[in-house]
Amino acid sequence: MSKQDILIKAIAQAFHEHYEALHRYAYTILRENETAKDVVQKVFLSLLERTDKLEIKISLQSYLFRSVYNHCINHRNRTPKFVDLDQVSDEFSSGRNSINQVEVNEVQKQISAAIEKLPPQCKIVFLKNREEEKTYSQVASEMGIAVKTVEAQMTKALKILRIELAEFLSCLVTMINLFN
Amino acid sequence: MTDIQPLLTRYISGEATPDEAEVIEAWINESAQNHKEFQCQWKIIELTFAGGNHQLPDIETEWKITENKLKKWNGISADANAWYKLFFYKLLVMGVITTIVTAIFVLNPFDKEAKVTEKADKDSLLLSGKKELSIPNDEPVKMSKRERNNISETYTSLTKYNSIVFDFSDMPLNKVAGSLEKEYGVSIILENPDAGNCRITSRFEHKTLTEILDIMGFTLGFKYKYLPEINRILILGNGCK
Numbered sequence: 184m185s186k187q188d189i190l191i192k193a194i195a196q197a198f199h200e201h202y203e204a205l206h207r208y209a210y211t212i213l214r215e216n217e218t219a220k221d222v223v224q225k226v227f228l229s230l231l232e233r234t235d236k237l238e239i240k241i242s243l244q245s246y247l248f249r250s251v252y253n254h255c256i257n258h259r260n261r262t263p264k265f266v267d268l269d270q271v272s273d274e275f276s277s278g279r280n281s282i283n284q285v286e287v288n289e290v291q292k293q294i295s296a297a298i299e300k301l302p303p304q305c306k307i308v309f310l311k312n313r314e315e316e317k318t319y320s321q322v323a324s325e326m327g328i329a330v331k332t333v334e335a336q337m338t339k340a341l342k343i344l345r346i347e348l349a350e351f352l353s354c355l356v357t358m359i360n361l362f363n
Numbered sequence: 364m365t366d367i368q369p370l371l372t373r374y375i376s377g378e379a380t381p382d383e384a385e386v387i388e389a390w391i392n393e394s395a396q397n398h399k400e401f402q403c404q405w406k407i408i409e410l411t412f413a414g415g416n417h418q419l420p421d422i423e424t425e426w427k428i429t430e431n432k433l434k435k436w437n438g439i440s441a442d443a444n445a446w447y448k449l450f451f452y453k454l455l456v457m458g459v460i461t462t463i464v465t466a467i468f469v470l471n472p473f474d475k476e477a478k479v480t481e482k483a484d485k486d487s488l489l490l491s492g493k494k495e496l497s498i499p500n501d502e503p504v505k506m507s508k509r510e511r512n513n514i515s516e517t518y519t520s521l522t523k524y525n526s527i528v529f530d531f532s533d534m535p536l537n538k539v540a541g542s543l544e545k546e547y548g549v550s551i552i553l554e555n556p557d558a559g560n561c562r563i564t565s566r567f568e569h570k571t572l573t574e575i576l577d578i579m580g581f582t583l584g585f586k587y588k589y590l591p592e593i594n595r596i597l598i599l600g601n602g603c604k
Contacts, residue, residue, distance in 0.1 A: 191433055195426065202422045204388040210417045211377040211384075220420050224429050231433050248381035294410050312376060313411040319378050338372040344407045352403040 187231075194230055197243055205251050212255040214316070222254045290351070297347035301340050308336040371401070375408045521547060521572045521589070529567040529575070536561045536583065540598070547572045550595045558585060558601055572596075 202223065209219035226247060301309060304326075311322045312333070319337070323330045345352070367390055373379045374387040391401045409416050527546055531539055537559030540551040549572065553559050561583050567575050576587050576596070585600040 191430065194433065195430065198426050198429065199422060202425065203419055204384075206419055207417065208374075208379070208381075208384045208388075211375060211379065214377065216418045216420070220425065224425070224432070227429050228432055245381065245385060248384050252381040252384075290410060294407075298411070309411075313408070319373075319376070334369060334373065334378075337376055338369050341372050341375075341404055341407060342368070344411075345404060348407060349403075352406055 190231060194227055197230075197247070198227055201244060201247050205247055208248060209251050209255050212252070213259065218258060219255075222251060222258060225254055226250045293348060293351055294344075297344050300347060301343055305336045305340045305343070308333055309340040312337060371404060375405050521549065526569060528569070529565075531563045531565050531567075533562050533564050535559055536563060536579075536598075539563050539579070543572060543575065548594075550593075551598065552595055553598045555601050558583075558598060 205223045205226070206219050209222045210216060213219050213222070229250070298306060298309065307326070308322055311317050311325065312319070317325070319330050319333045323333045326333075367387075370379070370383055370387060371390075374384060379387065387401075391398050405417075529539075529542060529546075531542075537553065537556075540553065540559070543549075544551050563579060563583070565578070565582075567578070570578075580586060580598075585598050587599060588597045589595075590597060
């Protein structure tokens with residue numbers, strides 16, 4: 184077995200071990216499944232490319248997370264944000280989500296009701312972050328508050344929503360686990 | 364749970380640093396309860412996000428694609444390495460050849476296309492090879508600096524490589540001399556006019572005048588002298604040996 188084969192085997196092991204976490208992390212930053220997939224793939228490809236000159240002084244897992252983060256930030260800075268209308272349309276028409284349209288409407292109603300129950304500032308922070316897709320620092324600068332405050336308001340919002348939607352979420356998670 | 368909550372919020376909001384993401388992943392894998400809690404909060408974020416849901420691709424399919432790319436890249440890389448090595452060795456060989464050729468040209472003691480040195484005391488010009496070109500009567504001639512410069516320039520033109528190609532086919536020496544005069548801007552006189560009838564068949568490509576004269580001199584059996592003060596070359600002997 185050649186040196187390269189050994190390396191590919193080691194990469195395979197790391198791939199299977201960390202792929203899910205890395206993809207999820209990339210998705211939290213990019214909010215695009217396809218791009219997250221590309222980023223993670225690039226990270227693993229660059230692993231082989233750099234084996235000769237790469238000296239990993241931290242754990243491989245840490246290296247992978249940092250690498251994903253850097254790729255995501257670079258991608259986000261390079262690419263103007265746009266919504267792929269075809270993809271959105273396809274998702275809606277094909278009913279790709281496991282919940283049908285009636286259930287989606289019901290879910291939306293519940294969520295909207297839960298969000299309405301949030302304290303005013305908490306609600307604004309949450310909506311700016313979630314619906315307007317603004318980062319903590321963007322929200323902070325827009326509202327003239329500290330990033331730490333935004334963070335605290337987001338945590339508070341999630342806690343409230345978690346309680347308000349407890350029953351529904353429990354069902355949903357159970358359902359997802361069953362499907363998986 | 365209380366301590367992890369702010370971090371969890373940061374993570375699912377896309378604000379976590381790589382280190383924080385690692386902590387969250389470790390926490391998720393700690394217990395089934397943590398995993399469920401994460402999913403609940405993750406769902407809240409997903410449901411409140413207009414862009415869509417997180418869909419984990421099939422890991423095995425993704426690995427196959429990545430593996431193919433890795434192998435392909437590896438193959439290309441190996442090829443590139445081989446080409447790089449080949450190119451490097453070629454460069455090395457060319458470098459060595461160039462050095463040797465340069466050394467031969469620069470250091471060759473028999474080089475007839477020689478460097479010009481000016482003897483300040485005698486005002487004569489020397490070829491660094493076997494030949495000395497001097498004023499016929501060997502008497503020192505007083506010359507101004509400008510005149511010396513002119514001679515030097517003229518002589519440089521004699522030893523300068525000319526891009527022209529001479530192709531003489533059974534041509535008499537006096538005609539050959541005419542062609543050379545025109546190209547090198549020097550006057551060529553035959554001491555013995557009969558030598559002008561000697562015939563030459565030769566091809567000279569990118570040669571200096573001294574090289575051409577040396578070759579012809581060797582072939583026809585004549586000698587020559589350069590008279591710098593009148594910018595003239597005197598061909599001595601009967602020729603046609």
